[in-house]
Amino acid sequence: MSKPFVAVLMGSDSDLPTMQVTLEVLKGFGIRFEAKVTSAHRTPAATHAYVHDAEERGCKVFICAAGLAAHLAGAVAGITTRPVIGVPIDCGPLQGHDALLSTVMMPGGVPVATVAIGSAGAKNAGYLAAQILAVADDALAVAVKEERARSAAVVEAKDAKLQEKLANL
Known part of the structure; x- marks a missing residue:
């Protein structure tokens, strides 16, 4: 098995400007990461395949960013027992409040650690992933x-x- 890494999944390439700070935090700690655009709704089979493959290759934490009422973090949490951190993207007519609710309101037994809307949450997602990995490092x-x-x-x-x-x- 290769060195542990964090998978940073985004529902759209338009999420990258917000999620750039996540990548910078991970890089600053020397944490390996992969970044990928995938959709819980438009490419569900590809999302499932990637999550399973990433687990097999050593992914220890998933960070999932999505805007509007998209539910990438919830979809990923439904297929892995690895920690999932959800980042609601501040976009659309509700400025991320819909994304916040769709990310945080998970059913019991399928948790998603949800951070703040937007760039502050994206930064904290990187730090939280580092803290999770630091438990064993x-x-x-x-x-x-x-x-x-x-x-x-x-x-x-x-x-x-x-x-x-x-x-x-």
């Missing part, structure tokens, strides 16, 4: 902790600048 766990510490340091530096400005009022 000590070096990755250290990298995730270090990234969290760097993020905290940025906030603390911004607060220090704010406090300095306030002191000079």
Whole structure:
């Protein structure tokens, strides 16, 4: 079996600008990934075939992005027991709220970890996948902790600048 990887599935190529940040987070942690456009509704057989093949090749986490009321994450969760992270894409007349509901409202026993609508959710999907993989990878766990510490340091530096400005009022 090859090194574990994350499969990033998108319902449309128009999802790529949002999902680019997911790929960047995974790449930043040195996590192997594959990205694919596939549809739960328009190419269901191909979606099923890819999920099964990806599992056999070492996929440990699926990240699925879709907009409107599409249900890619739910369809994938229905055919795998690997963790599935759903990213609702902010598009259409409801600006992703329909995608959020179709992603989060799964029946009991078929979970989808659902993140925020849009780019913030796409970024968090990458981080959540890293955290899932880090459970079995000590070096990755250290990298995730270090990234969290760097993020905290940025906030603390911004607060220090704010406090300095306030002191000079």
